[in-house]
Amino acid sequence: MKGRRFLKRREFIHLMGGFGAALAFPNVLLQGCKKALYKAGKQTPVIWLQGQSCSGCSVSLLNSIDPDIASVITAHISLNFHQTISFATGDTAINIIRQAVENKRDDYILVVEGSIPSKSDLYCTLGEIDGHHKGIREWVEELGSRARAVVAVGTCATYGGIPAAELRATGGNPTGAQSVAEILPQKTVINVPGCPPHPDWMVGTLVQVVLKRRPRLDEYGRPLLYFKDTVHDNCERLQYYKQEVFAEKWGDEGCLYKLGCLGIDTNCDIPKRKWLGGVNSCTGSGSGCIGCTEPAFPDTGKRGLYEHKKG
Ligand code: SF4
Ligand code: SF4
Numbered sequence: 001m002k003g004r005r006f007l008k009r010r011e012f013i014h015l016m017g018g019f020g021a022a023l024a025f026p027n028v029l030l031q032g033c034k035k036a037l038y039k040a041g042k043q044t045p046v047i048w049l050q051g052q053s054c055s056g057c058s059v060s061l062l063n064s065i066d067p068d069i070a071s072v073i074t075a076h077i078s079l080n081f082h083q084t085i086s087f088a089t090g091d092t093a094i095n096i097i098r099q100a101v102e103n104k105r106d107d108y109i110l111v112v113e114g115s116i117p118s119k120s121d122l123y124c125t126l127g128e129i130d131g132h133h134k135g136i137r138e139w140v141e142e143l144g145s146r147a148r149a150v151v152a153v154g155t156c157a158t159y160g161g162i163p164a165a166e167l168r169a170t171g172g173n174p175t176g177a178q179s180v181a182e183i184l185p186q187k188t189v190i191n192v193p194g195c196p197p198h199p200d201w202m203v204g205t206l207v208q209v210v211l212k213r214r215p216r217l218d219e220y221g222r223p224l225l226y227f228k229d230t231v232h233d234n235c236e237r238l239q240y241y242k243q244e245v246f247a248e249k250w251g252d253e254g255c256l257y258k259l260g261c262l263g264i265d266t267n268c269d270i271p272k273r274k275w276l277g278g279v280n281s282c283t284g285s286g287s288g289c290i291g292c293t294e295p296a297f298p299d300t301g302k303r304g305l306y307e308h309k310k311g
Contacts, residue, residue, distance in 0.1 A: 044210045045108040047097055047143060048082040051136040052124050052163040052177055053114025056196040057154035058084050064199035065277045072203055077210060080108065083126070094127035101142045109209055110147035112140055115156040115163045116183050118176035137183060144184040149209045151190045152180040153202050158191035158221070159295040166299050181221065190214075191221035195292035198273060201226045220295055222267065227293060231263030234271040236284045251286065260306035261288035268293045 050058070061069055062085075073079045081096045088096065100108060114136075117123035121135025128134065144150050155161035157180050164179075166172035181189040190209065192201050205223055208215050215223035232238065240246070241255040250259065257264070263271075266289050270281045282289050291300050 043107070044148075045078045045080040045100075045105075046111060046206070047080055047100060047108050047147075048111040048113065049097075049126065049136065049139055049143070050083045051112060051114030051116050051140070051157065052175065053154065053156050054162075055084055055113075057113045057157075057194075057202070058082070060194075060196035061153075061199050061202050063276075064203050067203075069199070069203065072207070077109075077206065094129070097139065097143065098129065104146065106146040106148060108143075108147055109149050109151065109206070110140075110143050111151045111153060111206070112144075112157045112180045113153050115160050115175075115177035115179065116140055117163075118178050120175070123175040140180060140183050144180070144187060147187075149190065149214075150180065150184060150187050151192060151205060151209060152221075153192045153197055155193045155195045155292055155294075155297050158189075158193040159297070161195060162298060188214075188217075189221055190217065190223065192226075193220075193222060193293040193295075193297075194268070195290075195297065197293075198226075198270065198275065200273060218267070222293070226269050226273075227267040229267065229269060229272075231266045231268050231271055231283060231289045234269070235263055236271055236281065247286075256283060256286070256288040258309045259288055260308060262291035262294075262300060263289040265300075266291040266294055 048058075064072070079085075080100075081093065086093050099105075114124075116137045117135075118137070121137055122133065124136045125133040126136050126139055152158045156163055156177070159179050160173070160177050163175060163177035164173045179189075181187075181191070190205060192205050194201065201223070204225070205215060208223075215225060218224055218227060232241070235241070235255075237255045240253070241257060245254040246258045247254040247256050248258065255261070261283065263283055268289070270289075271283055274281045274284070288306065290306070291297050294300065
């Protein structure tokens with residue numbers, strides 16, 4: 001059919017997590033998944049809201065390469081609403097999500113990017129209803145309570161992230177930023193953290209949810225498929241660590257532990273998956289891991305992103 005296509009086997013394996021998933025998805029099952037995705041995807045609306053965010057998670061999503069997000073949107077999901085990439089504006093755009101609330105729909109997937117302010121709805125509003133600025137919190141409560149599934153993307157939506165940081169001398173977290181799970185305690189929110197999250201994590205999780213295959217989650221609500229191992233487990237510099245060859249300054253050869261790398265305490269598959277279509281990783285490029293997928297980010301140790309370890 002014109003404009004529609006099945007995911008290729010290679011694309012599907014990529015979405016599901018790479019080589020490990022290939023072992024877990026024999027060919028016969030892959031064929032079934034592809035057909036199910038085609039059938040289910042055309043029927044699954046996605047509403048994507050942005051709270052207190054820099055839009056970096058959406059920018060990362062738009063960098064998905066294999067398959068690209070345009071293919072996923074046109075062939076497999078119906079992205080009914082997205083604040084940043086929507087063609088519709090004003091009442092036309094707001095009416096899309098307003099109708100989902102008023103018609104009591106329950107067939108959509110709600111994706112939330114960014115944290116939710118608790119001190120005042122005026123810190124983050126989305127549209128106007130009858131002259132009243134509607135807070136993002138109200139939308140998340142209304143749409144999230146009935147959604148078929150709720151996916152929080154990025155560390156702001158999953159754990160509060162940068163808006164909830166308490167490092168500032170002023171006391172921090174001026175808006176009372178909360179995670180989506182705190183706004184919807186009655187739901188099992190699927191958390192895809194990262195600052196930003198890798199596009200594979202977002203698209204792969206979305207595809208699993210479209211297929212009604214609830215990902216297995218860890219204690220922080222993260223899909224184990226992407227967040228089971230630590231950065232350190234698979235780091236390109238692990239041999240240096242074992243041989244106790246440590247970089248003393250940026251640009252040195254060696255393990256980055258003494259420069260503040262947090263890979264030992266951080267769950268994330270980037271050293272295997274890599275960024276930019278497989279070009280490089282955080283530790284591989286020499287910047288160290290800042291622990292951006294962890295609930296404590298960026299307050300880890302309450303000491304900023306990097307701490308030089310002496311000795
Ligand atoms: S650079 Fe970081 S993650 Fe890599 S081996 Fe050293 S401490 Fe572990
Ligand atoms: S390796 Fe560390 S800094 Fe890089 S994406 Fe993963 S958690 Fe974030």
